[in-house]
Amino acid sequence: MKTNSVAIKGKDSCCGCGNCAISCPKNAVRMDLDGEGxxxxxxxxxxxxxxxxxIKVCPFELAKDEPCSNVISCYSGFYNTDKEHLxxxxxxxxxxxxxxxxxxxxIVYGVAYADDYKSIIVKRVDDVKDLPQLKGSKYAQAYKGDTYLAVKLxxxxxxxxxxxxxxxxVVALKKFIKEDHNLYTAELICSGITSPSMHRQFVEQIEKTTGKKITYFTYRNKDKGWHWPSIQAFSGGTLSYNKLLSASLAGYAFKTFMRYSCYNCQCKVYNKADLTLGDFWGLSKRDLRYNSNGVSAIIVHSEKGVSLMSSLDDFILHGATFEExxxxxxRLYSCLAKPINREKFGNVFAERGLIAACDECRMWKDKIKDLVKELISIINL
Ligand SMILES: Cc1cc2nc3c(=O)[nH]c(=O)nc-3n(C[C@H](O)[C@H](O)[C@H](O)COP(=O)(O)OP(=O)(O)OC[C@H]3O[C@@H](n4cnc5c(N)ncnc54)[C@H](O)[C@@H]3O)c2cc1C
Structure with a gap:
């Protein structure tokens, strides 16, 4: 085995960015799907x-003595129009x-669903009318293809x-592109990412049950409130699936079946982005900055970050502290611990798919917890 190549890396130190494949001068590296997807x-x-x-372009091979970015300022904020906010x-x-x-x-690069909602892809957007496709968190890893080359171009x-x-x-892109005065970046606070095959099987299962093609899908519907996100799917104008994310099979997979490198993330404390964006989970409901439709947490790391935040339309911003x-x-600074049934879930998923993996790994305790959550969310409505 070549010792100075990514061949020596284990699954817990590969985030799947594909930098190694696009940077190899001999085309000796290609990205392949494993059984987990x-x-x-x-x-x-x-x-x-x-x-x-x-190895040099791998985001997990970070120069340990390189300093993290500064924190210039922090904010909480939300859209002041319900249509955008919700x-x-x-x-x-x-x-x-x-x-x-x-x-x-x-030009903005972000993550969207493919037309059939079965895959999740990085998308280049240069027209505001296409921005709605990027809205909402998608919890499976996005397919990047030649994205970094497109950014370079x-x-x-x-x-x-x-x-x-x-x-x-963001770290992978910056390792590939280096610095460019026209490149602006924002990273999301991240708990980890689940398998694209899991997402595909979940969507296909809904279609199989209803016998209809999905025409809209979201992991983060806020009908039950920001703290109670639901998965919703529509077929035509009809709601075909509606369940709390945390009580769904996809939600269980999101908790149990992350990419191995997410339990060993080397990038989240590196903060090389101009902005860090996330949910402001710590905000008390009594705080004047609170809004039940959701509050963003914003950390500004650079002058480019300052300029990104300088002219937002219809958006209410309040000051906040990094500590808050x-x-x-x-998840801003630490990884989730690997669940004890992570390996078992992955093995069963690879052999027999999502439903079998959930059946074999979800304990009766998990099922009762899910039922209780559903009940509480109904009472909360
Ligand atoms: C896998 C994952 C885990 C997360 N974990 C946490 C967490 O633990 N704590 C926390 O505070 N926040 C977390 N977030 C971020 C949070 O869910 C919101 O995405 C973030 O607060 C931005 O919200 P918004 O309302 O500004 O986004 P919107 O205005 O709705 O836009 C969504 C943005 O997210 C991007 N995006 C969506 N899915 C993906 C994806 N799969 N990969 C990369 N980019 C994507 C889109 O391109 C778009 O820019 C996570 C997000 C993801 C995708």
Whole structure:
């Protein structure tokens, strides 16, 4: 085995960004799906010349002595129009900055569902009318394809680019592109990401049960409130699925079946983005900055971050402290512990799929907890 290549890396130190494959001068690395549906690099030992380029661009190989970004300022905020606010995950700041960035002539890269809702992809958007596709958190890993090359091309043509993604996406992009005065980045606070195959099977199962194609899907409907996100699917104008995220099979998979590297994330404390965006979970309901439709937490790390926050339309901003954001949101700085049944779930999923994996791994305690949550959410309505 070539010792200076990504072939030596284990699954817990590969976030699947594909930097190694697009950077290899010999085309010796390709990304392949494993049985769980996550992408990992495969190195062709005959083509590999052991040059180490693939290791250098890997986001998990961070220069440990490189300083993290500063915290310049922090905010809480939300859209002041219900239409925008309710259709976003938290307070909608990702949509607000994207809109103002495009209006100022820029291009936004974010994550959308494919037309059939069965896959999740990184999408380039240069027209505000397409921005709704990026709204809402999608909890399976997005397919990137040639995205980083496309960003590079846009920058080479002198265009201004805003890339919004998970901490590993941003670190990977910055390792690939290096610094560019026209590149702006925002990372989401991240608990981890589940398998794209899980998402596909979940959507296909809904279609199988209803016998109808899905025409709209969201992981974060707020009808039951921001703290009680539901998965909703529509077929035509008809609601075909509606269940609390935490009580659904996809929600169980999201908790139990993350990418192995998410339990060992090296990127979240690295903070190389211009902004960090998340849910302001720690905010008390009695706080004047609270809004039951969702509140965004915003951490500004750079002057570019300051300029991204400077001209948001229809968006209410309040000052906040880093401690307030950090105290309510451990995922800002720490990883979730790997669940004891993670491996079992992955093995059963690879052999027999989502329903079998949930059947075998979900304990009666989990099922009772889910029922109680459903009941509480109904009472809360
Ligand atoms: C997998 C995942 C885990 C998260 N975990 C936490 C957490 O533990 N704590 C917390 O505070 N916040 C977490 N978030 C972030 C939170 O859910 C919101 O996405 C964030 O607060 C932005 O909300 P918004 O209302 O501004 O976004 P919106 O205005 O609704 O826009 C959504 C934005 O998220 C991006 N996006 C959606 N799905 C993905 C994806 N799969 N990969 C990369 N980018 C995506 C879109 O491109 C868009 O820019 C997580 C998000 C994801 C995708």
């Amino acid at each position: 996550f992408e990992y690099p495969t190195v062709d030992e005959d083509l590999c010349v052991n040059c180490g380029k693939c 259709s976003t995950s938290s307070g909608g700041v990702a949509t607000a900055i994207s809109k103002s960035f495009i209006k100022s002539g820029g 846009d920058l080479a043509e002198g265009k201004k680019v805003l890339y919004i993604g998970l901490p590993c996406d 954001i950090k105290n309510g949101n451990p």
